[in-house]
Amino acid sequence: MSKSALIAHSRWLAACFVAAACWWSPSAQAVVGTVDSAPAATLLLPYFETDLANPNGPQTTVRVSNASATAMLLHATLYTDLGIPTLQFDTYLTGYDSVDIDMRLLFKGIVPQTASAGQDPTDRISPRGPLSQDINFASCSGILPPPGLPPTTPGGLPANTTWDAGTLEAIRAAHTGQASTLWSGQCGAVAHGDNIARGYMTIDTVNNCTMRYPSDPGYFAPNFAGDVTYQNVLYGTATTIDRMQRRTVLTENLVPVEAWYNDPVVSTPGIQTFYGRFNGNTAIDGREALGTVWTSRNMEGSAYAYETQFVVWRDPGQAVSPFACGGALPAPFPLTTREVAAFDEEENVTFASNNLIPYATQLVDGASLSPYTFGIVRFDLGLADGTVRQGYVSSRILRLGAYDAMTFPGALLMTAPQAQCTGANPSPPMCANVPPPSIGVGRDIQF
Amino acid sequence: MSSFRHGFVVALFALFAAFFLPQTSHAAIGALDDTPGSSLLFPYFEVDLDHPTGRDTVLTVQNASATAMLAHTIVWSDEGVASAIFDIYLTGYDIMSFSMRDVLDGSLPLTGSDGQDPTDTISPQGPFSQDINFASCSTFLPYAPGTIPAPAGMTPADLRKALTGAPTSGVAAGMCWGRNVGDGHARGYVTMDLVNRCSDLKPGDAGYLDSPLNTLTSQNSLLGSFVIANPDTHEWFVDNALSIEAAYTNDPSVTTPGNYTFYGRYNGWNAADRREPLPTTWMAQGELDTSSLIVWRDTKTDGQPHACGTAPGYYPLGQEGFATFGPDSSYGSPGAGTPLANAAQLVPASVLGTVGSKLGQFFANLNASVPAAGGNPPADPAAAQGYIGVMRPSLGEMPMTPGHRAVPLDSALDAQHYVPHN
Numbered sequence: 001m002s003k004s005a006l007i008a009h010s011r012w013l014a015a016c017f018v019a020a021a022c023w024w025s026p027s028a029q030a031v032v033g034t035v036d037s038a039p040a041a042t043l044l045l046p047y048f049e050t051d052l053a054n055p056n057g058p059q060t061t062v063r064v065s066n067a068s069a070t071a072m073l074l075h076a077t078l079y080t081d082l083g084i085p086t087l088q089f090d091t092y093l094t095g096y097d098s099v100d101i102d103m104r105l106l107f108k109g110i111v112p113q114t115a116s117a118g119q120d121p122t123d124r125i126s127p128r129g130p131l132s133q134d135i136n137f138a139s140c141s142g143i144l145p146p147p148g149l150p151p152t153t154p155g156g157l158p159a160n161t162t163w164d165a166g167t168l169e170a171i172r173a174a175h176t177g178q179a180s181t182l183w184s185g186q187c188g189a190v191a192h193g194d195n196i197a198r199g200y201m202t203i204d205t206v207n208n209c210t211m212r213y214p215s216d217p218g219y220f221a222p223n224f225a226g227d228v229t230y231q232n233v234l235y236g237t238a239t240t241i242d243r244m245q246r247r248t249v250l251t252e253n254l255v256p257v258e259a260w261y262n263d264p265v266v267s268t269p270g271i272q273t274f275y276g277r278f279n280g281n282t283a284i285d286g287r288e289a290l291g292t293v294w295t296s297r298n299m300e301g302s303a304y305a306y307e308t309q310f311v312v313w314r315d316p317g318q319a320v321s322p323f324a325c326g327g328a329l330p331a332p333f334p335l336t337t338r339e340v341a342a343f344d345e346e347e348n349v350t351f352a353s354n355n356l357i358p359y360a361t362q363l364v365d366g367a368s369l370s371p372y373t374f375g376i377v378r379f380d381l382g383l384a385d386g387t388v389r390q391g392y393v394s395s396r397i398l399r400l401g402a403y404d405a406m407t408f409p410g411a412l413l414m415t416a417p418q419a420q421c422t423g424a425n426p427s428p429p430m431c432a433n434v435p436p437p438s439i440g441v442g443r444d445i446q447f
Numbered sequence: 448m449s450s451f452r453h454g455f456v457v458a459l460f461a462l463f464a465a466f467f468l469p470q471t472s473h474a475a476i477g478a479l480d481d482t483p484g485s486s487l488l489f490p491y492f493e494v495d496l497d498h499p500t501g502r503d504t505v506l507t508v509q510n511a512s513a514t515a516m517l518a519h520t521i522v523w524s525d526e527g528v529a530s531a532i533f534d535i536y537l538t539g540y541d542i543m544s545f546s547m548r549d550v551l552d553g554s555l556p557l558t559g560s561d562g563q564d565p566t567d568t569i570s571p572q573g574p575f576s577q578d579i580n581f582a583s584c585s586t587f588l589p590y591a592p593g594t595i596p597a598p599a600g601m602t603p604a605d606l607r608k609a610l611t612g613a614p615t616s617g618v619a620a621g622m623c624w625g626r627n628v629g630d631g632h633a634r635g636y637v638t639m640d641l642v643n644r645c646s647d648l649k650p651g652d653a654g655y656l657d658s659p660l661n662t663l664t665s666q667n668s669l670l671g672s673f674v675i676a677n678p679d680t681h682e683w684f685v686d687n688a689l690s691i692e693a694a695y696t697n698d699p700s701v702t703t704p705g706n707y708t709f710y711g712r713y714n715g716w717n718a719a720d721r722r723e724p725l726p727t728t729w730m731a732q733g734e735l736d737t738s739s740l741i742v743w744r745d746t747k748t749d750g751q752p753h754a755c756g757t758a759p760g761y762y763p764l765g766q767e768g769f770a771t772f773g774p775d776s777s778y779g780s781p782g783a784g785t786p787l788a789n790a791a792q793l794v795p796a797s798v799l800g801t802v803g804s805k806l807g808q809f810f811a812n813l814n815a816s817v818p819a820a821g822g823n824p825p826a827d828p829a830a831a832q833g834y835i836g837v838m839r840p841s842l843g844e845m846p847m848t849p850g851h852r853a854v855p856l857d858s859a860l861d862a863q864h865y866v867p868h869n
Contacts, residue, residue, distance in 0.1 A: 036480035037855055039730075065808045066776075067730050067856065069867065096867065097776040098732065098808055129776035131867045235854040237732055251839065253851050295511060297672065347540050347573025376509060376542055406685040411481045411670045413511060435475060438483045438511070438667040438692075445513060445540065445575050 033265040039067040040256030045201040046313035050103040053195035056243040062101040064236040069095035071133040075206040080189035083360035085213040095132030109161025115145040139208035183322035230259040248405040270430040272416040293414035294393040298366040308366030314391040334358030336384035342370030390416040477858040483511040484690035487671040489637040490743030490834040497631040502677040512668040513539035519642040524625030525634040527750035527790035529649040532597035539576030553593040553603035583644035597647035622752035636791040650713035665693035684850035705825035707859040725832035726855030738796040741836035747820035760819035763788030767812040768866030773804035830862035
């Protein structure tokens with residue numbers, strides 16, 4: 001940078017009275033109300049598997065990047081496959097920074113090593129690049145960097161972990177459907193009978209380190225008083241590798257959930273928002289809801305021996321409580337579906353049962369939904385009684401044993417707010433700003 | 448920082464945000480979302496013509512509605528010259544997959560509307576699907592094997608020449624339509640538009656994009672996907688086709704003459720197509736030394752065959768800048784020159800620049816003023832829409848190549864002319 005440019009730049013910096021705003025690089029236009037590819041304030045990893053016993057079993061690694069020059073604080077929350085939060089941690093990103101979250105290491109108590117400027121004055125933990133902001137989040141003192149730096153032996157795992165051994169065991173039990181001391185010996189996940197931890201993860205931009213879950217009071221609050229921010233700057237990918245059973249590797253983009261502070265599409269009470277189940281649908285989280293009606297590809301069999309698995313994430317619609325192990329699943333599970341229709345390439349259609357996607361997140365065998373070799377499956381992830389629920393769908397098309405796999409993001413046909421508002425007569429005030437769905441695309445497949 | 452001061456800073460940030468951050472749009476126009484569109488862009492295809500089991504590209508188009516649709520399909524060279532034109536009829540909820548290798552052999556998707564297919568043997572009608580007659584298709588559908596219906600005089604052999612940069616023999620004899628990379632691979636991109644009649648027209652021809660709409664419709668019902676595969680090397684890149692929504696209301700963002708619309712370069716930028724443009728600026732994760740980028744760009748000109756050995760009018764497409772970052776936010780050396788000079792290409796990610804670590808993220812601002820475009824689009828002559836996908840190398844011992852779409856940072860409706868730099 002030339003001297004004159006440096007002087008001009010310094011004057012510009014001095015003129016700015018908001019530190020974060022001065023470093024703001026023009027990032028994505030937040031178009032809330034549709035699931036679009038763009039940096040977001042919340043990222044959803046809709047499904048993960050981590051084999052806790054076998055490192056060659058399915059493993060998931062997440063990479064999150066900051067698309068802006070502004071330093072960001074992230075709050076990650078893990079949930080069981082029934083949508084019960086189990087652990088949370090904070091991660092700091094300087095401008096244009098990236099961080100890897102290895103789920104296998106997470107379940108060993110090892111979280112990404114990051115620290116804001118106050119905890120990392122020598123810039124060795126979270127180095128700052130020349131174009132990157134690096135600021136101090138004082139609330140992170142004593143929290144960042146997480147325990148475990150440095151390892152006691154070169155190349156070894158840290159002696160100290162973020163959670164003690166007992167808590168780690170409880171977290172592992174929680175995600176594998178076993179009795180967990182997190183909940184006084186109750187269960188919080190589906191018991192699949194294996195040692196594979198399942199669930200999903202959310203990552204939110206926050207303005208302070210926090211021990212809260214999104215379900216806790218104070219995580220969201222009006223007038224920026226809560227933990228979360230509305231900075232649409234994050235994007236990421238998840239890579240899933242299975243060396244043992246399926247012999248597959250695939251990469252998918254994390255699902256972006258954009259936020260806006262006062263856009264009526266995401267701030268009108270009654271309109272579904274992403275975290276609405278934690279705030280009584282008051283829309284205080286300001287985050288767009290995902291879709292209700294989706295469509296995605298399927299391929300089964302054929303000369304290439306394809307197998308399709310659908311990743312299906314669903315909003316339970318309410319906070320979920322732990323339950324007595326071996327007993328009935330807690331409310332609202334099992335979730336029903338309003339309609340799942342499989343089409344082949346000649347438009348023959350088969351309707352699947354409404355009880356095949358019962359959990360908050362799951363892999364669904366494509367053959368259980370579609371009898372066809374090639375085609376698409378159309379999902380209405382609302383409940384059988386017509387209740388609108390948001391969700392997300394993608395396809396994993398595997399060629400078992402050949403490490404060939406394709407992932408198709410689902411195509412969105414109708415957002416949850418659109419489903420809430422379509423057909424409502426008279427249209428309630430909360431629908432005033434909800435854009436209509438595409439012409440010819442309705443919740444029902446009949447024309 | 449005290450909690451009070453931190454709260455004050457946050458409050459001031461909120462005030463700043465209200466005035467200076469990009470405003471939201473209630474409509475999905477201007478957002479790159481996987482929802483049904485009125486046009487689809489398959490931004491890149493490649494076919495190894497010399498090896499039947501080599502690289503090929505499979506396209507899939509889906510009708511998301513119960514209403515029968517007509518998808519006007521154009522195969523463009525990697526220099527943006529319309530090389531093959533044909534129609535695909537879709538009943539309600541229809542899905543059609545085809546390989547570009549087959550297209551280049553003259554085996555076009557076999558479809559027929561109700562009038563051409565009264566016994567429902569070509570385009571069967573499902574129980575919830577509409578099947579209607581497009582009378583205009585009586586001289587088009589179904590296509591005879593070994594034929595390319597348009598442009599007039601095109602043959603499969605000439606199509607292969609056109610897409611490999613060799614001079615064609617029949618139509619535009621002796622002229623070149625695309626790049627001659629010298630490897631026998633056919634390259635280009637494909638668009639599909641919802642239309643109300645079969646035709647041999649292309650964008651730029653009278654009656655295709657004219658206002659009021661003569662041929663193009665705004666029904667937002669198409670979805671698509673594409674797979675670039677090399678079975679020999681276990682390479683795969685999969686992405687949804689770019690869904691380009693049209694405004695069926697008078698959304699001023701895509702109906703105001705002078706604004707950037709997807710087909711603006713073919714209608715004098717009068718917004719007659721009513722279609723949203725793509726983003727101009729992208730960011731992606733990947734391996735900076737081994738990833739490849741699939742890049743589609745708007746030439747902002749109406750491409751025509753040209754004398755071989757000469758460059759098309761728009762060439763080379765420049766950019767406003769690149770940036771590369773390591774995982775620790777380290778900043779690398781941005782790439783120079785015009786490495787993304789054509790309408791469609793597959794290039795090493797390293798053309799965007801270098802950085803001292805393997806993994807990281809890269810930034811590309813594809814905005815460019817194109818002299819041959821003559822100061823267009825009027826709303827922002829420096830804006831240029833595009834697409835970037837990341838094809839990644841195998842991971843360790845895995846022979847796979849998982850890929851993903853880059854993340855857009857704007858829309859050409861409001862292009863961001865910004866490049867991170869020292």
